[in-house]
Amino acid sequence: MKARAPAVLLGALLAGVAGVVAAPPAFGQAWVSSQGEGYVGLGYLYAWADLHLNAEGTPQDLGSMLSGSLNLSGGYTPIEHLGISGGVTYVWTRYDRHGKSLAVLPNHGPHDDEHWHGSLQDARLEVRYNVLEEPLLVTPLAGIVVPTREYETAGHAATGRGFVEAPVGLYVGRLLDPLLDGAWVQARYAYSFVENIKDNDTGEVLNLNRSNLDVEVGYYVSPSLSVRGFGAFQWTYGGLDVGVHPLSAPDFEDHDRRARAIFQKLGIGATYSTGAFDFSLIGSLTLGGQNYVRVYTVGAFATWNFGRAASFFGTKTRPAPQ
Amino acid sequence: MSQSRFLAACVCIGMLVSSSPAPACGDKFLLLGRSVRYEEAYAAKHPASVLVYSNPATGFSAAAGDVTAILAKAGHKPVAAEERPGLAAALKSGAFDVVFADVADVEAVDAALRAAGSKAVVLGVVYNLTGKELNAAEKKYSCILNAKGKDKHFLAVVNEVMRLRAKGQAPDCKKA
Numbered sequence: 001m002k003a004r005a006p007a008v009l010l011g012a013l014l015a016g017v018a019g020v021v022a023a024p025p026a027f028g029q030a031w032v033s034s035q036g037e038g039y040v041g042l043g044y045l046y047a048w049a050d051l052h053l054n055a056e057g058t059p060q061d062l063g064s065m066l067s068g069s070l071n072l073s074g075g076y077t078p079i080e081h082l083g084i085s086g087g088v089t090y091v092w093t094r095y096d097r098h099g100k101s102l103a104v105l106p107n108h109g110p111h112d113d114e115h116w117h118g119s120l121q122d123a124r125l126e127v128r129y130n131v132l133e134e135p136l137l138v139t140p141l142a143g144i145v146v147p148t149r150e151y152e153t154a155g156h157a158a159t160g161r162g163f164v165e166a167p168v169g170l171y172v173g174r175l176l177d178p179l180l181d182g183a184w185v186q187a188r189y190a191y192s193f194v195e196n197i198k199d200n201d202t203g204e205v206l207n208l209n210r211s212n213l214d215v216e217v218g219y220y221v222s223p224s225l226s227v228r229g230f231g232a233f234q235w236t237y238g239g240l241d242v243g244v245h246p247l248s249a250p251d252f253e254d255h256d257r258r259a260r261a262i263f264q265k266l267g268i269g270a271t272y273s274t275g276a277f278d279f280s281l282i283g284s285l286t287l288g289g290q291n292y293v294r295v296y297t298v299g300a301f302a303t304w305n306f307g308r309a310a311s312f313f314g315t316k317t318r319p320a321p322q
Numbered sequence: 323m324s325q326s327r328f329l330a331a332c333v334c335i336g337m338l339v340s341s342s343p344a345p346a347c348g349d350k351f352l353l354l355g356r357s358v359r360y361e362e363a364y365a366a367k368h369p370a371s372v373l374v375y376s377n378p379a380t381g382f383s384a385a386a387g388d389v390t391a392i393l394a395k396a397g398h399k400p401v402a403a404e405e406r407p408g409l410a411a412a413l414k415s416g417a418f419d420v421v422f423a424d425v426a427d428v429e430a431v432d433a434a435l436r437a438a439g440s441k442a443v444v445l446g447v448v449y450n451l452t453g454k455e456l457n458a459a460e461k462k463y464s465c466i467l468n469a470k471g472k473d474k475h476f477l478a479v480v481n482e483v484m485r486l487r488a489k490g491q492a493p494d495c496k497k498a
Contacts, residue, residue: 033362039356134367182478226360271357273359273360278359301356
């Protein structure tokens, strides 16, 4: 089944749905760059989901889902305290039946043929505005996520869920000095309003709105090198429970996007900065979940910083008068 | 209906006939985000006017350039000065909140500040000292930074100095 064409993009923006939600666990920052600073980033993430988690959180071996995603992103601070960031993702997916037959593990989407399928996925935009710096950084956010095209939403190897989503929430963060110089902590809470979709069986509108909480703790080993650990947690307030009771035919094919997905993930990352460029590595695993999968991810991300950030190792200081 | 959708529908029907529960596949993607950049995290909430004094005869001169660049990046206003004539000229040219100097130069810098009527806080930097030299410096001064040790996050120290100054206070840098 294909996602609905997103002609709503312009409309949503014009309607003032400020900012984008960074999709399921996306992560921005409580800190907003100085006016005139910005970045362009390119990242690649490989994800390997080896188990399905049913509505009770019980793991089920129903084949593996492999995916690679290329994410082009950028951000800019046009006025002090206001950060705008956005991005678009291209996704490759493949279902691996673990050598089992179609009779044992049947497809439930057109991409479940054990071949790679690539597609442009979602575009996202997020606006943050820092309202408080001390004793805690407080930065409200608003955003929008829009499918870029009618991509595949059904099956193990679906490209994505194909929903227009509008997250609103808050970042909070602070440095941990004087307790621990060079360390920081931040959290992002977002409530996402998700496009309405009906239960094909009952006709009832499903509430797929959800909350995401992302928490990060980091440490600057040096001004150029930082390490971090993070957790990503999601609760979906409605939707279908799957993997326990058989779904009726109308719901079966496209049930994934209707699922009441809940998960808990942990990850680690490191970033090396040359000033003009940042290079990051990241990895995560799924601790648990319901109506979800156990997924492992590894990724690399590079950003080019412009504006004041690019002169980190430059000689911008004025010499003393002689 | 396309062939692929027809096949998918057949499979779905087949699964229903066998009463297999639908598996959850979900959204597996994790978006990559930037890390918090050092200069963003330590962007000066109270920008300080900082004099970075480097004496070519002392160790800090090797790190003074990086320190100056990082201070500037964080939003402070650093001025670089070399040797005594440069120090005197810089102190005549404006007021400073903080002075970075090698710990071996702290007394001379203190004297120059007193002569210029400056109330700047002097942060002595130790760089490549032996353990014995470091112990001696720590016995003599409170406000010292170890450029290769736990005090490398000197922006946090500058922020703390400025926070105190905003309250009309100053760190006590002299030991009895």
